[in-house]
Amino acid sequence: xxxKDMKLKPGAVIDEPGSSTKTKTGEWRTLKPVVDKKxxxxxxxxxxxxxxxxxxxxxxxxxxxxxHCKGCGICAxxxxxxxxxxxxxxxxxxx
Amino acid sequence: xxxxxxxSHAIAEAVRLAKPDVIPIYPVTPQTHIAERLxxxxxxxxxxxxxxxxxxxxxxxxxxxxxxxxxxxxxxxxASQGLALMHExxxxxxxxxxxxxxxxxxxxxSAPINIWCDHSDSIAERDSxxxxxxCESAQxxxxxxxxxxxxxxxxxxxxxTMVCVDGFSLSHVYERxxxxxDEKVRKYVGKYRPLFKLDARKPVxxxxxxxxxxxxxxxxxxxxxxxxxxxxxxxxxRNFKKHFKRDFxxxxxxxxxxxxRYAIIAMGSVCGTIKHVLKQSRxxxxxxxxxxxxxxxxxxxxxxxxxGLKAIAVIDRAVSFGNGxxxxxxxxxxxxxxxHSFIAGLGGRDITPRHIMKAFDVMQKEKENEKRIWLK
Numbered sequence: 480x481x482x483k484d485m486k487l488k489p490g491a492v493i494d495e496p497g498s499s500t501k502t503k504t505g506e507w508r509t510l511k512p513v514v515d516k517k518x519x520x521x522x523x524x525x526x527x528x529x530x531x532x533x534x535x536x537x538x539x540x541x542x543x544x545x546x547h548c549k550g551c552g553i554c555a556x557x558x559x560x561x562x563x564x565x566x567x568x569x570x571x572x573x574x
Numbered sequence: 575x576x577x578x579x580x581x582s583h584a585i586a587e588a589v590r591l592a593k594p595d596v597i598p599i600y601p602v603t604p605q606t607h608i609a610e611r612l613x614x615x616x617x618x619x620x621x622x623x624x625x626x627x628x629x630x631x632x633x634x635x636x637x638x639x640x641x642x643x644x645x646x647x648x649x650x651x652x653a654s655q656g657l658a659l660m661h662e663x664x665x666x667x668x669x670x671x672x673x674x675x676x677x678x679x680x681x682x683x684s685a686p687i688n689i690w691c692d693h694s695d696s697i698a699e700r701d702s703x704x705x706x707x708x709c710e711s712a713q714x715x716x717x718x719x720x721x722x723x724x725x726x727x728x729x730x731x732x733x734x735t736m737v738c739v740d741g742f743s744l745s746h747v748y749e750r751x752x753x754x755x756d757e758k759v760r761k762y763v764g765k766y767r768p769l770f771k772l773d774a775r776k777p778v779x780x781x782x783x784x785x786x787x788x789x790x791x792x793x794x795x796x797x798x799x800x801x802x803x804x805x806x807x808x809x810x811x812r813n814f815k816k817h818f819k820r821d822f823x824x825x826x827x828x829x830x831x832x833x834x835r836y837a838i839i840a841m842g843s844v845c846g847t848i849k850h851v852l853k854q855s856r857x858x859x860x861x862x863x864x865x866x867x868x869x870x871x872x873x874x875x876x877x878x879x880x881x882g883l884k885a886i887a888v889i890d891r892a893v894s895f896g897n898g899x900x901x902x903x904x905x906x907x908x909x910x911x912x913x914h915s916f917i918a919g920l921g922g923r924d925i926t927p928r929h930i931m932k933a934f935d936v937m938q939k940e941k942e943n944e945k946r947i948w949l950k
Contacts, residue, residue, distance in 0.1 A: 487791050489732055489799075490671035492770045493779035 508550035510565040516540040518562035525554035525563060575753050581712040581744050582607030584751045585651070585677050585737070588719035590621045591759040592675075595646035598626040598637035602656040603689045604741035605679040609651060631656035635663045635674075642672035643780050645771030647723070650674065653741055654681035657695045661702070667734040668703025668796060670780060673726035673766070674734040675719065676704075680842070680891075681741040682921040690922020691741040693842065697868075697892035697900050703796050705735040705803055706869040708841040712749035714823060715739045717814070720763055721822070724810050727766050730802045740843040742922065747843075754818055762817045800870040807867065825872035828879055831861030836937050837879070839863045839905055840889040844918070844925045848889075851930040860934055865901070876908055885912045887937040889949075891919045898946055912942050918949040925949065 488494060519540030526534045526541065533548040534541050541554070541563070555563040579587070585608050589597075597616075601609045615621035624641075628634045631652050638648045652660065657678060667674050678696050682688040696706060705725060709715040718737045726735040739745050770778050784792055807825060814822040827845075830852045831837060836859055838848055845864040852862060863879050865872075880886065886909060890899030897903060902915035916933050919925040929949040936945050 487788060487795065489769065489795060490669065490780065491782055491784055491788075491792050492670075493782055494770060494776075496777065498779075 503546040505544075505546045505548050505550075508545075508548060509568055510550045510552060511545065511568055512543055512548065512550065512552065512554050512563045513566050514541045514543065515562045515564070518560050520560055520562075522559060524557045524559060528553050528557045575755070576750055577753055578748050578750050579712065579753075580607060580746060580748050581715050581739055582679070582746065583611050584712045584716040584749075584753075585719055585739070586611035586615065587753060588716045588759075589649050590615050591756055592649070592720060592723050592763045593621065593647065593760070594623050594649040594675075596624045596626065596638070596641035596648050597650060598628050598634045598641070598648075599650050600628050600631050600634045600652065600656060602631070602653050604681055604691075604745045605651045605653040605656070605677065607745065608677055608679070612649075631659040632663060635660040635667065635676075638674045638676075639663065639667050639670065639672055642667070642674050642768075643670065643772050645766075645768045645773065647727075647766040648672075648674045649676070651677035651679070653679040654683055654689075654695045657699060658683060661699065664699055664702040664704060664734075666781075669792070671732040671769075671796075671799070672734060673723070673732055675722045675726055676734065676736050677715075677719065678736050678738040679741040679745040680738055688921040689741070691743050691843075691891070692920045692922070693738070693891040693900075694893070694920075696736060696738050699736075700869060700900070703733065703800075704869065705731075705733050705800070705867070706738060707735065707867055708738045708865065709744065710843055710845045710864065712744070712747065712751045715744070716751055716753070717822065720759060721807075721810060721814060723763050723766075724813070725803060725806055728803075728806045728810075729769055731799050731806050732769065733796070733799050733803060738842065744843040752820070758818070762814070803870050804867075804872055823866055824875075825867045826875050826879060827864040827866060829862040829864065830858075831863065831879065833858055834861030835882070835884045836860045836887070836934070837863050837883050838887045838889065838930070838933060838937070839865060839901065841865045841868060841901065842891065844889060844891070847925055847927065848930055851927045851934075854927070855931070857934070859938070868901075871904060873908055876905070880909050880911065883911055885914065885937050885941070887914045887916060887933045889916050889918050889925070889933065891917075893917055893920070902946075912940070912944050914940065914944055915946040916949050917947070923950070 888902040
């Protein structure tokens with residue numbers, strides 16, 4: 480069941496469509512990917528490989544959705560110019 | 575119309591009038607006569623229901639859940655090993671708040687293998703979140719099935735409900751049953767209007783994951799629904815009485831209790847034997863408290879019944895090995911009185927007037943000294 484703001488219906492029924500977007504699953508992360516936008520060449524490989532569809536290629540480079548990124552590190556592994564580094568989360572907080 | 579019919583057939587008759595849309599069922603002794611009679615009704619065109627002859631009880635209750643989630647009224651029935659096989663799925667029916675009604679013909683659990691009556695099958699499902707009603711007579715079984723739909727489908731309750739009858743010693747017994755006319759009964763049961771259903775035109779999600787941040791709230795809702803069920807049953811008892819112009823049974827039923835200083839508590843068909851013994855012996859000092867609703871446990875009604883008593887005897891047809899009678903444990907937690915425990919009638923052993931008299935004697939003689947006795 481998603482966020483605390485939703486009313487809890489009997490039997491955990493969800494009768495509002497699209498509610499999965501309200502669930503922030505990025506809280507599990509221990510390492511987070513940080514993009515060095517100066518190095519980024521906007522090739523889109525990280526976007527292609529991200530298993531959680533958490534990366535968008537914007538004008539200034541790869542942009543990561545930290546609400547849903549689990550910190551798997553596949554993007555950093557595949558970046559051809561080493562623009563993505565995996566950094567330890569501090570105080571258990573994301574972002 | 576009054577008719578002498580078998581309790582299983584009385585249950586099937588009530589189900590015919592409740593008109594379930596789907597009946598997923600698997601035969602098991604001593605529930606089989608219910609399944610057979612329902613199959614007759616469907617084959618003869620007297621009941622327009624989808625009868626699914628599933629390959630196991632696990633499938634029966636799973637199909638019942640699916641059908642109920644789709645907005646159907648559902649009935650099934652089982653006993654003993656069949657109920658045990660349903661175990662994991664029972665919690666899903668109650669967790670999803672689906673008002674499935676299921677008859678149980680109570681039977682012992684193996685080993686040693688035994689097909690006769692005791693309450694160990696349904697008592698083992700005490701914590702599954704199902705309402706459990708126990709019946710004494712064929713009439714009570716018939717009435718309770720109709721009543722069960724009214725309770726289970728009430729929007730303040732929405733809980734699956736078991737209607738329990740003692741295997742053989744009630745399920746196969748022929749008794750006089752008052753069968754009201756079809757229209758009157760159908761009007762009482764009414765139509766099932768689900769709060770949510772699986773419908774492509776208005777999609778909902780059923781059975782999502784419950785994270786630690788919401789799981790407890792859903793369980794709390796189930797506990798509240800059980801509490802609400804007590805109030806709803808009280809109201810429905812009055813509705814039943816008004817509609818059919820005859821008494822309904824209450825969460826508990828008392829017999830000879832008005833001037834009694836001792837009470838014996840039991841569930842199911844043995845209550846008939848106890849009433850018989852009390853009538854024959856003309857004992858003024860002992861009364862019967864028949865517990866009809868085991869879940870939810872009507873604590874306030876029981877406490878009120880205990881007022882003025884000196885001691886209580888509890889007859890259990892199920893054992894929690896390592897801590898004695900199950901019902902005894904629950905009554906003990908409700909009362910400071912001496913509560914004597916009697917285990918009786920396991921695996922179909924007859925509970926005779928001699929056993930009841932023994933319980934009476936012990937309760938009156940032993941005073942504070944609580945006894946735990948197996949009546950064999």
